[in-house]
Amino acid sequence: MNNIEVSVRVGDWQAFKADAMPIREAVFVVEQGVPLDEEVDEMDELCLHAVAYDGQNNAVATGRLLPDGHIGRMAVHLHARKQHVGSAVLSALVSEARKRGHPLAILHAQVHATNFYVRHGFIAEGGEFLEADIPHVKMTMRLDPVA
Incomplete structure (x- = not known):
């Protein structure tokens, strides 16, 4: 499968809600059965959001960076998977965490x-636990400060 060209933009919830929510609903609510009221939370307003757009300016992936350095809500549309789109979003969020001076990027x-x-440098810590009835594991990556 060929990789699709994407551009990743970052910003606040107001700027990206209209593009990020349809992806999150398709992946988490429809595909994975997470109740919508668990998927949407008050943290969205406080987070930095990243959205990847394909060559036709269609939103194809999203993720968010919480104020404490946690990365979450990573979601890629089904048709864009296995094409390094998620990698582009993750890289943008890790870069933003580094710029903000977080010593670690943390995710579930x-x-x-x-x-x-793991391919992106994260290390699993501890055992499995459930979030929204889906098995998760805590992962971290040490971030070197921006020079």
Whole structure:
């Protein structure tokens, strides 16, 4: 499968809600059965959001960076998976965490996605736990300060 060209933009919830929510609903609510009221939370307003757009300016992936350096809500549209789109979003969020001076990037990875995060330098810590009835594992990556 060929990689699709994407551009990743970052900003606040007001700027990206209209593009990020349809992706999150498709992936988390429809595909994975997470109740909408668990998917949407008050943290969205406080987070930095990243959205990847394809060559036709269609939003194809999203993720968010919480104020404490946690990365979450990583979601890629089904048709854009396995094309390095998620990698582009993750890289943008890690870069932003580094710029903000966070010593660690932390995330709760769905167990089936741990290899994706390992390939990007994250290390699993501890055992599995459930979030929204889906097995997860805590993963971290040490961030070197921006010179």
